[in-house]
Amino acid sequence: MKPALFEYSAPTTIREAVALLAADSGSMVLAGGQSLVPAMNLRLASPSRLVDIQHIAGLTGISVENGAIVVKAMTRHRELELSEAAFKANPVIRAAMAHVAHIPIRNRGTVVGSLCHADAAAEMPMVLVLTGGSVVAEGPGGRRTISAEDFFQFHMTTSRQPGELIVEAHFPVLPAGAGAAFDEFTRRHGDYAIAAVGAIVAFGADGRAKDVRVATCGIGSKPMRLRQTEALLEGSEVTANDLAAAGEAAKAAVTAPDDMHATTSYRRRVVATLVRRVVETAAKRARQGR
Secondary structure (H helix, E strand, O other): OOOOOOEEEOOOOHHHHHHHHHHOOOEEEEOOOOOHHHHHHOOOOOOOEEEEOOOOOOOOOEEEEOOEEEEEOOOEHHHHHHOHHHHHHOOHHHHHHOOOOOHHHHHHOEHHHHHHHOOOOOHHHHHHHHHOOEEEEEEOOEEEEEEHHHHEEEOOEEOOOOOOEEEEEEEEOOOOOOEEEEEEEOOOOOOOOOEEEEEEEEEOOOOOEEEEEEEEEOOOOOOEEOHHHHHHHOOOOOOHHHHHHHHHHHHHHOOOOOOOOOOHHHHHHHHHHHHHHHHHHHHHHHHHOO
16 A cells, blocks of 8 residues: 655754644654554555654764763664663663564664654563653753653553654663663564563662562553562562562553454463563672673
8 A cells, every 4th residue: 555645844953843843733753764654554644744854963873971871863773772882871772672673674763763653562662661761852842851651651642742853762771780681572573562571670788679670561552660560579589489479460460452462361471471580580680790
């Protein structure tokens, strides 16, 4: 199929892009196009105007500053995946990135574009939630920072306002002494996750877990923290019994209905297994100091 008719604009400044988006409520941003263009071809998306931001100076690059990995809007997945600075700052990003589609798509697709697409089974939105990250939006009223948990509202729905352009994503660096891990289950490598789990664990001087963060995607309408699981692990020694209880608690978070990929009960079993596996790995890395 072919997309419906649309207007095309290629602004060269952020201000021009924001003006175009604000003037037409049916406009959409084109960055890498790896999600948007197929959706347009299937008539799942029919923007009245595409605002192509690839010609805007200053929208590419990765830096580590003020405790965060700053990823500009036109930075490709593969750039972030291969960034040694980003890997040293927070290795869980590279671990998750290896599961994002396939290398040809990661060569073209953008990290911020994936965040804005907000697929409930996509890895990078979940990583932003896991790390406690945020995005920076620029609109007619200026810039604002939106936390990950406020940004993702529903499947393919964010709190970005009409006229706003997401210009950066901020992934916090891994806290000193913490360990992190990521894993997912898919029918085929590169598919969206049936369930995915990421964890960050640190230990106090008493040998008990602290500052535990566990997040998931693929099991509900948006990426989310597993608060009950975190509460069970906080202050524990992360024993086999603790891991089993944490996995069982995660089952309650699964709200995705039966579909062509998996039943709800199957997803519950998968997420419980992933929680046990990922938290155990993160805890081991924290204890080993890496």
